Amino acid sequence: MRFDAIVVGGGPAGASSAYHLSRKGLKVLLIEKENLPRFKLCAGCISARAIRLLPDGYQRLILNTIRAGRLGFRGLEETRAEAEGAVAHIVDRRDFDHFLVSKALEAGAELLRAEFLGFEREDEGYRVYTSWGTFEADLLVGADGFYSKVAKLLGYRKKKFFRSLELFTDGDMEDEVLIETGYVGRGYLWVFPHGDGISLGVASTGREDLLRILKDYSEKKGIKFHHPRGWHIPFVERDEDLHAGRERILLVGDAANMT
Ligand SMILES: Cc1cc2nc3c(=O)[nH]c(=O)nc-3n(C[C@H](O)[C@H](O)[C@H](O)COP(=O)(O)OP(=O)(O)OC[C@H]3O[C@@H](n4cnc5c(N)ncnc54)[C@H](O)[C@@H]3O)c2cc1C
Known part of the structure; x- marks a missing residue:
């Protein structure tokens, strides 16, 4: 055919x-x-600019609307920025x-x-x-x-890429995203809302023990740990x-x- x-x-x-x-x-x-x-x-997580390109009807798929973001360093210091409108959406x-x-x-x-x-x-x-x-x-x-x-x-x-691990778990979180630096050389850890729960993940181009990092972070932050899944993310230089x-x-x- x-x-x-x-x-x-x-x-x-x-x-x-x-x-x-x-x-x-x-x-x-x-x-x-x-x-x-x-x-x-x-x-x-889809940026507010990108989501506007979608066919009509996507609105019912939005689980969380993000208006603020926090940038952290090893779970210690955090800088918070708030926007006037939506900057991203979670689906x-x-x-x-x-x-x-x-x-x-x-x-x-x-x-x-x-x-x-x-x-x-x-x-x-x-x-x-x-x-x-x-x-x-x-x-x-x-x-x-x-x-x-x-x-x-x-x-x-693909010569370079991020290795990543992510898990979905229960947890209360404001509708804002948290990116943590300092846990991996090149990459980041994230905590995002996901409907009524959260997603916790880490991505790195290096060879760190990502499972250990996620476990330690969950314990430190009181996040209920479930076994994560792994996948790769493209890296373009x-x-x-x-x-x-x-x-x-x-x-x-x-x-x-x-x-
Ligand atoms: C842990 C993690 C977190 C991420 N978080 C974000 C985020 O918050 N925001 C964001 O923008 N991006 C994020 N990404 C990246 C995002 O998931 C990908 O960029 C996106 O899924 C790419 O879409 P795609 O359509 O190219 O490929 P995919 O979504 O991977 O779809 C490919 C499809 O092809 C099918 N397929 C594969 N091989 C064959 C075959 N031989 N025959 C027929 N079908 C086949 C698969 O079954 C699949 O359905 C994340 C990635 C990971 C791993």
């Missing part, structure tokens, strides 16, 4: 790509390997990503629950192999996240760290190292 565009990955980058391409009148296939809605490790990624995919489908995209396996260049575009069959398209969008297979097949390698794709293959989101 032939499409104008095949988008691999139903996260925010892929779902938004499918949404916008469909609204432009293209015939779009969105390929996602997980059953939706699916979990994605993320604090879900839950399961619902958020599902919402964006449903908007793409409303706009006309088709969803295939399958794993992308590879592609071949053809005269008129690409032949795309999935666990549910083969499809053709003029344009391929790789939005398959940090471990992007599309990017790997194009020969890209130079122009060449951005992996845009080539010919008619476009990489977006974490696949492109855009973060």
Whole structure:
């Protein structure tokens, strides 16, 4: 079956790509390997500027509206800044990503629950192999996240990245974000509200014991500890760290190292 565009990955980058391409009148296939809605490790903090770019209806997904931020150093000193209006919003990624995919489908995209396996260049575009069959398209969008297979097949390698651990737990917190420095060399620890609870996480480009750091911090601050989950976050230092794709293959989101 032939499409104008095949988008691999139903996260925010892929779902938004499918949404916008469909609204432009293209015939779009969105390929996602997980059953939706699916979990994605993320604090879900979206800047107020970015959230305005979303399709209408996102408002019901906002769990917390952030108007202030605190910058701390090793849990000791803190500087607090307050804005007049909202600076960011917290969403839950399961619902958020599902919402964006449903908007793409409303706009006309088709969803295939399958794993992308590879592609071949053809005269008129690409032949795309999935666990549910083969499809053709003029344009391929790789939005398959940090471990992007599309990017790997194009020969890209991520040289630098943040390792991260995050947990979601009970806890009372004002609707403001706390960023702690000084626990890791290059990176930070965060405590964000997440609905009625909180998310606590740490990200670093170094080799620190992140689990130990989170445990010690939880104990010191009286935060109920649950086993965290781990994932990687792109780290971009130079122009060449951005992996845009080539010919008619476009990489977006974490696949492109855009973060
Ligand atoms: C701990 C942590 C906290 C974070 N907090 C924030 C935050 O507060 N604010 C913020 O802006 N960013 C945050 N991020 C970063 C953010 O989560 C990512 O930048 C974002 O999810 C990237 O979106 P994406 O659509 O590119 O990829 P993803 O959200 O990773 O989506 C990729 C999709 O592709 C699918 N996929 C992968 N491979 C295949 C395949 N072969 N075939 C088919 N489908 C495939 C996956 O199942 C997934 O659904 C955080 C990241 C981490 C790890």
